[in-house]
Amino acid sequence: MDPLLFPIQELHAHLNGSISAATMKKLMAQKPDLRIQNEMITIDKGKKRNLEECFQMFRIIHQITSRPEDILMVTKDVIREFATDGVKYLELRSTPREEESTGMTKRMYVEAVLEGIKQCKEEGWDIDVRFLVSVDRSRGTAAAKETVKLAEDFLLSTDGVVVGLDLSGNPQAGHGRDFLEPLLEAKKAGLKLALHLSEIPKREDETRLLLGLSPDRIGHGTFLHASESAARDLVELVRQNRTPLELCLTSNLKGETVPSRAQHHFGFWYPLGHPVVLCTDDKGVFATELSQEYQLVAETFRLSDEQVWALCLDAINHIFASSHTKTKLREQWRMLKPTLLE
Numbered sequence: 453m454d455p456l457l458f459p460i461q462e463l464h465a466h467l468n469g470s471i472s473a474a475t476m477k478k479l480m481a482q483k484p485d486l487r488i489q490n491e492m493i494t495i496d497k498g499k500k501r502n503l504e505e506c507f508q509m510f511r512i513i514h515q516i517t518s519r520p521e522d523i524l525m526v527t528k529d530v531i532r533e534f535a536t537d538g539v540k541y542l543e544l545r546s547t548p549r550e551e552e553s554t555g556m557t558k559r560m561y562v563e564a565v566l567e568g569i570k571q572c573k574e575e576g577w578d579i580d581v582r583f584l585v586s587v588d589r590s591r592g593t594a595a596a597k598e599t600v601k602l603a604e605d606f607l608l609s610t611d612g613v614v615v616g617l618d619l620s621g622n623p624q625a626g627h628g629r630d631f632l633e634p635l636l637e638a639k640k641a642g643l644k645l646a647l648h649l650s651e652i653p654k655r656e657d658e659t660r661l662l663l664g665l666s667p668d669r670i671g672h673g674t675f676l677h678a679s680e681s682a683a684r685d686l687v688e689l690v691r692q693n694r695t696p697l698e699l700c701l702t703s704n705l706k707g708e709t710v711p712s713r714a715q716h717h718f719g720f721w722y723p724l725g726h727p728v729v730l731c732t733d734d735k736g737v738f739a740t741e742l743s744q745e746y747q748l749v750a751e752t753f754r755l756s757d758e759q760v761w762a763l764c765l766d767a768i769n770h771i772f773a774s775s776h777t778k779t780k781l782r783e784q785w786r787m788l789k790p791t792l793l794e
């Protein structure tokens with residue numbers, strides 16, 4: 453059985469990191485002055501960059517998506533591409549950005565994303581899309597507070613489309629403690645929290661602080677299990693709370709935070725029966741697809757079709773949309789299972 457045929461959910465996809473080569477071509481044709489070459493914004497098969505270089509790539513991509521119409525185009529293309537890959541439920545995340553050169557404000561940015569989601573729905577794409585507003589930790593506390601306010605406004609006005617807040621950005625920049633206050637505020641307002649943590653080694657103190665917020669999901673958590681023995685409490689805490697981990701194999705390999713497929717921390721958490729969700733992170737930058745991530749994990753860790761199916765089904769438990777949506781998705785999956793596993 454080919455896992456490609458399973459319906460899947462994508463819960464960790466950064467919008468600007470998810471732009472395909474085809475969409476980039478369209479955008480670059482509109483901005484020839486930027487003189488950006490493909491290898492500056494995507495990491496091809498067999499190639500790697502360190503995390504710092506990956507973050508430089510995002511800065512280049514941001515120059516290409518500087519207008520609301522760019523954000524609208526990439527949102528629509530990214531949604532269609534995920535739908536074509538078999539994704540039935542998608543949580544996109546993105547950092548609202550203001551651009552002096554074009555007059556785009558953070559509010560206009562979010563409105564463009566929401567418009568893209570709405571248009572795809574009107575066009576009849578078979579995919580349920582939600583949005584997480586991202587806080588970029590490299591931009592500091594004041595910007596984070598502003599972003600949380602914006603996220604709260606949209607949480608109230610979008611009838612379930614805006615569901616949560618993501619803490620991301622270069623993990624070398626700033627410290628988690630600078631974001632505790634706005635993150636707590638977001639949580640109190642009813643936004644679900646997806647926090648990138650332990651993405652790089654020796655961040656135990658920061659991780660402990662962020663785990664203190666009881667996040668709803670963890671992004672990567674690459675070095676959680678590799679903590680010094682004095683910090684084994686972190687793994688225990690995550691296990692006790694059964695906090696799901698969003699795992700992105702290709703991203704971690706190409707970004708050089710994990711040395712080989714077999715050493716990926718999926719191999720630590722999955723055998724413990726801990727909830728994990730496979731995701732792409734940045735399908736454009738890392739040149740991957742969600743179906744491919746499932747295949748890679750299945751091959752590397754020798755999962756049977758039944759196990760892959762169970763992994764896909766379990767992801768529904770960890771989405772941020774309402775329990776009504778979860779029930780609907782489970783029903784959809786149940787209807788598909790008999791034919792797919794025959």
Ligand code: 5GP
Nearest residue numbers: 466467468469510546547588620621622648
């Ligand atoms: P955007 O938020 O502009 O739609 O997507 C790109 C941004 O997502 C990056 O600038 C960065 O803040 C965040 N991002 C993408 N991939 C990663 C990742 O692997 N780790 C972290 N910490 N942040 C990421």
